[in-house]
Amino acid sequence: MSTPVMIEADGLCKQFGSFLAVRNVTFSIPRGQVVAFLGPNGAGKTTTMRLLTGFVAPTHGSARIAGIDVQADRIAAAEHLGYLPENGPLYPDMTPMGLIRFFGTARGLSGARLASRVDDVIEQCSLQTVAHKPIGKLSKGYRQRVSMAQALLHDPEVLIMDEPTSGLDPNQIKGVRTLIRDLGRSKTILVSTHILQEVEPVADRVLFIHDGKIVFDGKPADLAHQAGNLEQAFYKLTAQPV
Numbered sequence: 001m002s003t004p005v006m007i008e009a010d011g012l013c014k015q016f017g018s019f020l021a022v023r024n025v026t027f028s029i030p031r032g033q034v035v036a037f038l039g040p041n042g043a044g045k046t047t048t049m050r051l052l053t054g055f056v057a058p059t060h061g062s063a064r065i066a067g068i069d070v071q072a073d074r075i076a077a078a079e080h081l082g083y084l085p086e087n088g089p090l091y092p093d094m095t096p097m098g099l100i101r102f103f104g105t106a107r108g109l110s111g112a113r114l115a116s117r118v119d120d121v122i123e124q125c126s127l128q129t130v131a132h133k134p135i136g137k138l139s140k141g142y143r144q145r146v147s148m149a150q151a152l153l154h155d156p157e158v159l160i161m162d163e164p165t166s167g168l169d170p171n172q173i174k175g176v177r178t179l180i181r182d183l184g185r186s187k188t189i190l191v192s193t194h195i196l197q198e199v200e201p202v203a204d205r206v207l208f209i210h211d212g213k214i215v216f217d218g219k220p221a222d223l224a225h226q227a228g229n230l231e232q233a234f235y236k237l238t239a240q241p242v
Contacts, residue, residue, distance in 0.1 A: 003030040004067070006080075006158050006188040011061035012051050021047045023212040023242065024061070029205075031157070034184040036203035036220070037192035040238050044212040045192040046086065049162050052190070053083045065158055082151035084161040092136025096127050096146045099135065103150045121149040126175070141172035148179070159183060161191045165198060177201050196230045199223075211242035 007029040014022040022044045029035050039045050050056040052063045054070035054077060063070045066080040091099055100121060104114045122131055125145040130138055135146060144164065151159065164180070165173045180202045183189060191202065199206060200220045208216035208223065215237050216223055220230070227233040 003032070005029065005064075006031050006066055007035075007052060007160070007190055008064040008067075009048070009052060009061070010063070012048065012058050012063060013060040014047050014051060014056065015059045021212055022051065022058075025209070025212075025214055026061075027207055027214060027217060029188055029190060031188050032184075032186075033204050034180065034189045034191070034202055035205045035207055036199045037190055037207050037209065038194065038196075038199060038234075039192075039209040040194055040234075043194075043209045043238075045194075045209055046162055047212075048209065049083075049085075049160055049190070049192060053081060053160055054078070055083075055085075079154070080157045082154070082156035082159045084147055084151045084159070084164055086162040086166060088147040088150075090135050090143060090146060092134065094135055095132050096135060096138075096142075096149065097122070097131040099146060100149055100153060104153050107154050109154065117153055117155065121152045124152060125149040125179070141168050141175075144168060144172070144176070148176075152183075157187060159187050159189045159191075161189070163192055163194075165193070165195065173198075196234060199230060208237055210238050213242045215242065 005028045009025050009027050012022055012025040025048055037045050051058050054074040057071060065077040068077040070077040100118050104118060109117060122128060125148050127145055127149060130142050135143060165176050180191060203220055206220050206223050207214060223233050224230045227236045
């Protein structure tokens, strides 16, 4: 029996006025794979992720989560999806506990199930010591953990994370890497980054996007082998516009 495809992009294009941000992006990610979405700033990573999650409608093409077309039935697709946007919106006057309960209620959780999932993600994201402090008083690292907790709350099969380590210190980055590796044992994960050191510790596979187009799809070791190391491969792939 073949492994089911959990994230699928089919000819995705997105045009903003005369600017083509995403150009015929096509790929599929099977269950249980951790994929690093790599590319320079402005390459189209965030736009592609918004297309995959249904936050933005494509100009052409389609996206599916767990086999569900995100434009045809976004709510059904969202049941299988946890999305961590870059600098995700948080309510600074709320506590992590209050915010996570709020999101849980919005997702239809209640009673013992809600209480259990809140406790699970508080522990999973190491928020015990700050669970009752105002989010506005927390460090960026803790705020990022709160965003991660809300994405994990409904125990989704698929996680899409946009620059989850952006702005974090080395200890915080190490913690996020460990969490991604742990989650990758049971979930399908697409995580975007432009930081090369993030790739090999967490990813089974690399999708490299440049100028809105996928220019590499393969293992991290194969990408590094193309030019001797990941840094040189990055320079080589981004040397010319698509």
